[in-house]
Amino acid sequence: MNETQPKLLMxxxxxxxxxxxxxxxxxxxxxxxxxxxxKVQLVAFLAPALLLLAVGLLIxxxxxxxxxxxxxxxxxxxxxxxYAWMFTNGDSRRILLNTAAWVVLVPTLATTVGLLxxxxxxxxxxxAFAKALVFMPMAISLVGASIIWxxxxxxxxxxxxxxxxxxQLLVLVGLEPYRFLQDPxxxxxxxxxxxxxxxxxxxxxxxxxxxxxxxxxxxxxxxxDGVNAWQMFRNVTLPxxxxxxxxxxxxxxxxxxxAFDIVRTTTGGQFETGVVATALYDQAFVFGEVGKGSAxxxxxxxxxxxxxxxxxxxxxxQREIR
Amino acid sequence: MTTAAAPVSSQSGxxxxxxxxVPMSGRVKKKLTSRFATVTAVVIAVLWTVPTxxxxxxxxxxxxxxRANGWWNFFTDPAVTLDxxxxxLFSTSAGSGQLAGYFLNSVVITVPTVLFALAxxxxxxxxxxxxxxxxxxWVFIGIFALQIVPLQMALVPLLRLFSEGVSIGxxxxxxxxxxxxxxxxxxxxxAHVCFSLPIGIFLLHNFISELPGELMEAARxxxxxxxxxxxxxxxxxxxxxxxxxxxFQFLWVWNDxxxxxxxxxxxxxxxxxxxxxxxxxxTRGEEFQRLTSGAFISIVVPVIIFLALQxxxxxxxxxGGLKG
Numbered sequence: 001m002n003e004t005q006p007k008l009l010m011x012x013x014x015x016x017x018x019x020x021x022x023x024x025x026x027x028x029x030x031x032x033x034x035x036x037x038x039k040v041q042l043v044a045f046l047a048p049a050l051l052l053l054a055v056g057l058l059i060x061x062x063x064x065x066x067x068x069x070x071x072x073x074x075x076x077x078x079x080x081x082x083y084a085w086m087f088t089n090g091d092s093r094r095i096l097l098n099t100a101a102w103v104v105l106v107p108t109l110a111t112t113v114g115l116l117x118x119x120x121x122x123x124x125x126x127x128a129f130a131k132a133l134v135f136m137p138m139a140i141s142l143v144g145a146s147i148i149w150x151x152x153x154x155x156x157x158x159x160x161x162x163x164x165x166x167x168q169l170l171v172l173v174g175l176e177p178y179r180f181l182q183d184p185x186x187x188x189x190x191x192x193x194x195x196x197x198x199x200x201x202x203x204x205x206x207x208x209x210x211x212x213x214x215x216x217x218x219x220x221x222x223x224x225d226g227v228n229a230w231q232m233f234r235n236v237t238l239p240x241x242x243x244x245x246x247x248x249x250x251x252x253x254x255x256x257x258x259a260f261d262i263v264r265t266t267t268g269g270q271f272e273t274g275v276v277a278t279a280l281y282d283q284a285f286v287f288g289e290v291g292k293g294s295a296x297x298x299x300x301x302x303x304x305x306x307x308x309x310x311x312x313x314x315x316x317x318q319r320e321i322r
Numbered sequence: 323m324t325t326a327a328a329p330v331s332s333q334s335g336x337x338x339x340x341x342x343x344v345p346m347s348g349r350v351k352k353k354l355t356s357r358f359a360t361v362t363a364v365v366i367a368v369l370w371t372v373p374t375x376x377x378x379x380x381x382x383x384x385x386x387x388x389r390a391n392g393w394w395n396f397f398t399d400p401a402v403t404l405d406x407x408x409x410x411l412f413s414t415s416a417g418s419g420q421l422a423g424y425f426l427n428s429v430v431i432t433v434p435t436v437l438f439a440l441a442x443x444x445x446x447x448x449x450x451x452x453x454x455x456x457x458x459x460w461v462f463i464g465i466f467a468l469q470i471v472p473l474q475m476a477l478v479p480l481l482r483l484f485s486e487g488v489s490i491g492x493x494x495x496x497x498x499x500x501x502x503x504x505x506x507x508x509x510x511x512x513a514h515v516c517f518s519l520p521i522g523i524f525l526l527h528n529f530i531s532e533l534p535g536e537l538m539e540a541a542r543x544x545x546x547x548x549x550x551x552x553x554x555x556x557x558x559x560x561x562x563x564x565x566x567x568x569x570f571q572f573l574w575v576w577n578d579x580x581x582x583x584x585x586x587x588x589x590x591x592x593x594x595x596x597x598x599x600x601x602x603x604x605t606r607g608e609e610f611q612r613l614t615s616g617a618f619i620s621i622v623v624p625v626i627i628f629l630a631l632q633x634x635x636x637x638x639x640x641x642g643g644l645k646g
Contacts, residue, residue, distance in 0.1 A: 003423060003591060006504035007430050014434030014511065022441050029549035041548040042453045049446035049519050050461070056516025057468055060479035067478060117366045120359035130363060132632070134370045139628035140621050141577030143596045147603055147617040148373045151380065151610055161391040163610070165376055168392050197370065205636055258472055261579040265600045277474065277580075284478050285584060293478065300472040308470045312463055 021048070061301070068294035082295035095274045098188050102195070102259055102275060103303075107252040110196045111245065114203025119233065122211055131208065135201035142198065142261030149194045150266050153180035184272040191273060194262050199255065203248045210244035211237060250307055257303055276300055381406055381618045385611035406615035421595060421616055428594040428620075430507055431582070432575045435514040439571050440564060442515065443522030444530075448552055450523070451531035452538055462527065469520035476517075477584055484509045484585070506592045510585045514575050522567050525638060529563035530556060566638030569631050573624050595620040 025044050032040035071078050086092050114134075121130045137145060154164030155177050162168040167177045180190045214237060222236045238245075260277035263269055269278040276296050284293025380393040384403045387395070411422045450462050487498035501508060533556065541551045579596045586592040588601065599616050602609075628635060 004426065007426055007507075007591070010504045010507045011430045011433060014430070014507070015437065018434060018437040018441065021438070025445065026549045026553070030547055032547070037547075038453070042449055042455055045445040045449035045453065045548065045552075046461075049442045049523060052442065052512075052516045053465065053468060053519055055483070056480060056513065057471065057473070057476050057520075060476035060483070061471060063479035064475050064477075113366065116362060120363045120366075124359075124363065130367060132629070133367050135632075136374070136625065136628070137370065139573060139624045140374075141579070141596055141624070143577070143579050143599050143603075144617045144621045147599065147613050148377045150603060151377055151614065152373050154608075154610070163388065163392045165372070165392065165394075168394070197373070200370070202639065205639060209636075209640055254470060258474065261596075261600070264579065265603050268604055280474055281580070281583070290478055297472065297474045297477070301475050304470055304472060308467050311470065312467055315463060315466055 064294045064297050067290055068298045070291050070294075072289045072291055074290055078291060082291045085292060086295055086299065091274070092279065094272055095276060095279045098273065099257070099275045101188055102192055102256050103253060105189075105192050106195045106199060106256040106259075107249045109192075110199035110252055111203045111207075111248050113196065113200040114205075114248070115207050115245070117200070118204045118208035118211055119237070122208065131204065134204055137198045138201045140198070142195075142259075143265050145194055145198055146262050146265035149190075149197070150181070153190060155179050155182075181267055181273075182271050187267070187271055188273050191262055191266055194266075195256060195259055199252050203252065206244055206248050207241060210241040214240045250311075254304055254307060257300055377614050377617060380610060381614040383611075388611050388614070406611045407619070410612045410615045411619065420590070421598060421619055423590065424593060424595045424598045425619065427507075427586075427592055428576055428596075430504075431510050431514070431586075431592075431594050432572060435511050435518070435575050436568055436571045438511065438515045439518045439522050440568055443519055443526050443567065444557075444560070444564065445552075446519070446523045447526035447530050448548070448556055451527055451533075452551075452556075453548060465520050465523050469524055473517045473581070477580075480513060480516075481584060503591050506586060506589065510582060510592065513581050513585050514578070517581065518571050518574065522571065525567050525570075526560065526563055529560055533559055562634060562637065565631065566634040569627065569635045570638050572627060573635075576624055 025048065028044045029041045032044075067074055068082055069077060069079060071081075086096070117130075117134055121127050124130065140148070151163075152165045153167075154162075155167050156162050156164075158171075158177055162171055162177060166180060170176070170178055179187075181187050218236060218240070219232070222232055227235065258277050259275060260281065263273055263275055263278045264281070267273045269275075269282065274282075276299060280293050280296040280300070282293075283289040283296060376393045379396050380388055382402050382404070383393065383396060383406075384401055385406065387399075387401060411425075412420075414420065446465075450458050450465075484501075485498055487494055488496040499508075537555055538551060541555060546554075576594075577596060578594075579600055582594045582597050583600075586594065586597065588597065590598075595616075599613075599620055602616060603613060
């Protein structure tokens with residue numbers, strides 16, 4: 001435990017630095033000279049955040065784009081080689097296909113499950129508790145969730161006791177144990193289940209709030225017209241919550257594109273389960289292929305670019321209305 | 323709302339049932355849908371809780387039991403032990419988790435990061451909302467866009483910044499910080515704070531910009547500085563928004579693997595719980611006595627905070643955060 005002391009010291013330094021920075025900024029703003037006071041205050045409030053954004057995100061992102069056209073040691077220009085590798089190499093094509101499967105399946109299925117659950121527990125007894133059950137995985141780290149599911153998927157030889165729930169169920173119905181994590185191509189599907197398990201709670205919370213916001217008059221009118229549950233959902237609820245559904249799908253899509261922790265913790269990207277985010281980490285930080293890693297990062301960026309453009313459009317129209 | 327009402331009335335026109343049959347079939351149908359609803363709710367709730375319950379129960383079973391049979395045997399053959407926890411937390415043998423130290427690392431990484439992110443984001447959000455300057459709109463839109471940009475775009479150059487400093491051509495203008503041992507926490511803090519500012523500024527701006535303008539105007543008329551307005555008017559009012567961003571930020575940093583892996587690496591003096599657990603899952607993937615108790619140790623803090631402050635968390639989610 002002789003390692004504890006320097007850590008606690010660092011923690012203390014961190015907290016002291018926090019108070020120092022906040023104190024100095026507020027002091028600068030307070031004591032600003034009358035002339036140009038407005039400017040000084042603006043700079044004191046805004047500059048620290050903008051500086052960090054520039055140093056920590058903006059400039060590095062631009063440098064990553066440049067690195068993606070360079071070789072492994074960033075000293076030679078290789079043109080589009082890194083991108084060509086990405087689309088022609090067998091392994092990396094597998095990775096792109098896997099990523100596509102993640103991005104298609106996770107948002108749609110997590111949203112579907114979340115919506116279904118939000119509807120069936122709406123106004124039910126114990127709704128808050130029922131919500132907390134499904135929402136809880138949101139608080140669990142992806143690493144923790146991966147270990148939970150790795151345990152569920154564990155496989156033992158057929159004549160041993162199964163200790164994983166999934167294989168126990170298979171054995172109970174008379175099937176052979178199955179290697180859920182090791183056998184491609186379906187193992188990717190079983191990893192995708194983990195992220196659906198986590199994201200469904202998010203979808204449920206947002207959509208439940210949207211369902212509750214549907215006007216009571218409209219629902220009452222529909223009920224008086226004698227519509228059944230399905231018609232109510234199809235013609236009343238769904239049209240009203242469509243914007244919320246779009247937000248949920250977009251958010252989960254962004255999260256899914258960058259899914260790294262699950263693959264890394266369960267299979268380490270072996271057994272043909274790699275995705276862009278794990279390949280990026282391996283290339284840039286394990287194999288020392290900085291150019292290829294950067295090209296994969298740029299690919300991630302290009303994939304979310306349409307979302308950025310769309311969201312900025314939405315935001316600008318909102319701000320103009322105000 | 324009007325668009326939603328239109329299809330309903332046209333629907334009802336088509337679905338005219340014989341008057342006598344309506345109450346009967348209506349009631350049967352209602353029962354069926356409510357039974358379907360109950361079954362669906364129960365099935366989903368079970369699927370969403372049983373995996374965690376299995377992990378939790380296993381973490382208290384003796385290691386030999388975990389190896390011998392599944393956790394459901396606990397109900398017929400209950401045997402409880404805390405050995406897994408004491409072993410994974412405190413045992414000094416190299417193969418065990420030694421998680422106590424990593425737990426502390428997680429705390430040291432998380433606390434200053436949350437504080438700094440909150441303060442800097444709140445300042446910036448206030449400036450964008452209430453200190454008029456040219457281009458405020460564009461700054462806000464730029465920050466919003468950064469929110470969606472994958473942080474993967476920044477990793478390699480940011481790591482190089484820490485290892486090589488800043489050079490123009492061949493001349494090194496800012497040398498690399500020589501960080502040893504626990505000092506390396508600083509790089510993890512820096513990375514986390516940078517990556518969380520876009521969503522933080524966005525969330526807090528949504529809230530701060532909705533504050534009543536008359537309050538600010540009146541205070542400005544009285545000659546109050548922005549610092550005073552921020553401390554005495556804004557800060558007391560944005561408590562809930564600060565709370566929801568603080569929870570976001572806490573969960574994000576505590577649960578993060580990627581940033582920690584790159585900026586703290588496998589360094590046991592700095593690496594958080596997530597890094598160590600991922601490592602154990604890779605190298606000791608079948609030793610579930612360690613994995614289950616270890617995973618539970620990492621889960622318990624965020625789950626408690628989450629349950630206690632769920633209200634604020636949900637409010638934050640509804641305010642629209644797309645963490646990048």
